[in-house]
Amino acid sequence: MTTGADGRGLAGFAALLADPTRAGFCLALLDGRAWTAGELARAAGVAASTASDHLTRLVAGGLLAEERQGRHRYIRLADPGVAQLVEELAARAPTPATPPRTLRAASEGAALAYARTCYDHLAGRLGVLLHDALLTRGVLDRSGGLALTGTGVTWLAGLGVPVEPLRATRRPLVRDCLDWTERRPHLAGAVGAALCGRFLDLGWTVRGTGRAIRVTPAGRDALAETLGLDPALLAPPASRGSGPARA
DNA sequence: GTCGCCAGCCACACCGCATA
DNA sequence: TATGCGGTGTGGCTGGCGAC
Known part of the structure; x- marks a missing residue:
């Protein structure tokens, strides 16, 4: 940079x-x-x-x-800074005037809007829901800028994500990253990356085509139990029957 | 309208590496 | 060692744009 x-x-x-x-x-x-x-x-x-x-x-x-x-x-x-730059530029780019021409293109767009990786953390609807749930549950606090709380440290440890190794890195622990499909922040930073990896390890999420991420049935149950996320909101786009906010 | 410049693209030849 | 494949460098073509 x-x-x-x-x-x-x-x-x-x-x-x-x-x-x-x-x-x-x-x-x-x-x-x-x-x-x-x-x-x-x-x-x-x-x-x-x-x-x-x-x-x-x-x-x-x-x-x-x-x-x-x-x-x-x-x-x-x-580096992650470049990823943030690209994601935020994409978020500010005007919506393409032409809708996807094929069913496959529309499906891929819907899958990316539903959940995807943004470099090494979760983005899309899933990323934004996770971000909001972490704030609601007191894992994160933004009264003085986005920060991890003591409750958050305990919650992460319970999930199998020790925070101390993350503090040792030069990356900020938590950071907002503007989501280009939801136009709202999702969680980036060392904690965001660690959560993305942990969800994959636990089998709560699996990689789809390209950057796309899918939430498994076990993942929906676990996220509902640990964060109070509504399983209906985590259902894959096809089963909800609605298109993406932006292709 | 014409000219020159520039950026982007492709075809082709070539090089280096992996594999049979 | 021969062959195939991935990647690179070069030359030429094309289109956009500004100057005249």
């Missing part, structure tokens, strides 16, 4: 994202995984040489990081 940039530097940095192909790469990489250059090229629908050129620019600009293993070039977002 670049700090203290002058106008020219800021314009150059913004120009990195002002291209549909490069922006598409960054959105794809929000799933937190490392992609090969070829995978990103196919996902964006451009030639490998085109993708290679764009990726070189994004890496040089500090938005992406690369790791070469043999003949593969693995690409990921440079």
